[in-house]
Amino acid sequence: MAAHARAKSVGISAKKMRLVCDLVRGKNVETAVNTLRFTISPSAHVVLKTLNSAVANAEANELMNRDNLTIIRITVDQGPRMRRFRPKSRGRAGAFNRPSCHLIVEVDEVTSNAAAG
Numbered sequence: 001m002a003a004h005a006r007a008k009s010v011g012i013s014a015k016k017m018r019l020v021c022d023l024v025r026g027k028n029v030e031t032a033v034n035t036l037r038f039t040i041s042p043s044a045h046v047v048l049k050t051l052n053s054a055v056a057n058a059e060a061n062e063l064m065n066r067d068n069l070t071i072i073r074i075t076v077d078q079g080p081r082m083r084r085f086r087p088k089s090r091g092r093a094g095a096f097n098r099p100s101c102h103l104i105v106e107v108d109e110v111t112s113n114a115a116a117g
Contacts, residue, residue, distance in 0.1 A: 001062055001108075002058075002072055002073075002106045002107065002108040003054055003055075003057040003058035003061060003062050003064065003106070003107055003108070004054055004057070004073075004104060004105060004106040004107070005050050005051075005053035005054035005057055005104075005105050006050070006102065006103065006104050006105075007046055007049070007050045007102070007103040008079065008102045008103075009079050009080065009100045009102070010046050010079070010100060010101050010102070010103060011098065011100055012042060012043050012046065012099075012100070012101060013099040013100075013101065014076050014077065014078045014079075014099065014101035016041075016043055017043045017046070017047070017076045017101050017103060018076045019041075019043070020036070020039060020041055020043040020044050020047050021047060021074045021075075021076055021103075023035055023036075023039065024036060024047070024051075024071060024074065025071060025074050026070070026071060026072075027070070027071055028069070028070050028071075029051070029055055029066065029069040029070065029071065029107060030067070032051060032071055033048065033051065033052075036048040036051065046103065047074075047103065047105070050103050050105045051071070051105050051107075053105075054105045054106065054107045055069060055107060058107050058108075058109075064107075064108075064109045065109065068109045068110060068111070069107045069108070069109060069110075070107065070108065070109075070110045071105065071106070071107055072106050072107065072108045073104070073105075073106040074103075074104070074105050074106070075103075075104045076101050076102070076103055076104075077101060077102045077104075078099070078100075078101055078102075079099070079100035079101045079102050080100060081097040081098065081099050081100065082097065082098040082100070083095060083096075083097055083098075084096055084097070084098055
């Protein structure tokens, strides 16, 4: 049974978040944490917090060992867009959208037999 954590309505576009998630998809938790810690991106901070939450859920609820945990699924979906307006010349208003996204991180224990086969 995999443990997961969600971050909903994060104020970063899904496209930018996916770039960071591709760096850690399928990796061991310790390797992923080190990669995210030294990645210069606001998205990396959000992914790191969500990954740490998923690991804490796995340890507390599923009684899994942190050393054997691997990211089995990490997905980013588009969230709601906030419509905002910016003043333009001649008293007009220009519309723009503030994107958001939803992040889901799933971790599970990988035994040595499953990793070899």
